[in-house]
Amino acid sequence: MRTILNIIWLIFSGLWMALGYALAGIICFILIVTIPFGIACFRIAGYALWPFGYRVTERHDAGLASGVGNVIWLVVAGIWLAIGHILAGISFCVTIIGIPFGIAHFKMVPVSLMPLGREIVPTAQTYPGYRWSQPGYNT
Template sequence: MRLILNIIWLVLSGLWMAVGYVVAGIICCVLIVTIPFGIASFRIAGYALWPFGRTTVERRDAGAASCVGNVVWLVFAGWWLALGHVITGIALCVSIIGIPLGLANFKLIPISLMPLGREIVPTDQPFATR
């Protein structure tokens, strides 16, 4: 079932959302100082491309720097990526078949707003952190 949902997700919204994250990552990497944000953006792009069967958990070793970084990310990139998830999620929830995909879009909003200090893990191992 995960495979089917992931394929439908990829066609309907995953590819476009992943492109948004890749664009944000490229912009962040070009600016040199924001390379950690670019790396986080590329990591989330993979998650946005194929979300079913994976989830996010907080990293235990994340400190104050990730909190400050999340605020910077929220101001410059997070809000428009989250807005893309909200718009796409509402559009997908219009049809009965798209409701699981719309809910997956809403699931991605917290990590799009504050990606630092989070790790993407398989759903069968939600407590497996480094």
């Protein structure tokens, strides 16, 4: 089911969103000072291509720099991206078939608001009992 949803998502929303995030990432890399934001843009672009079967988790090892970066990101781009995801989510939720895609847009709001200090992982890895969900496994 996730594969079918991801393919439909890719056609109607994902490809355009991923291209937008990738373009923003390239611009961030050109400006050199904003390279951490560029890395985050490319991570979000991958998530925008295939959101079903993945979720966003917070990294507990993120420090003060990611917090300051998130504040800068929030002011410069995060609010506008979040508004775009909210409007797209509402427009998808108008139809019954579009509800899963609207929910996927709503899932992307937190990572578009504050992308630094977050990690995109497969859904199965975030459930208790899995080895990957235990603190310190990825270090």
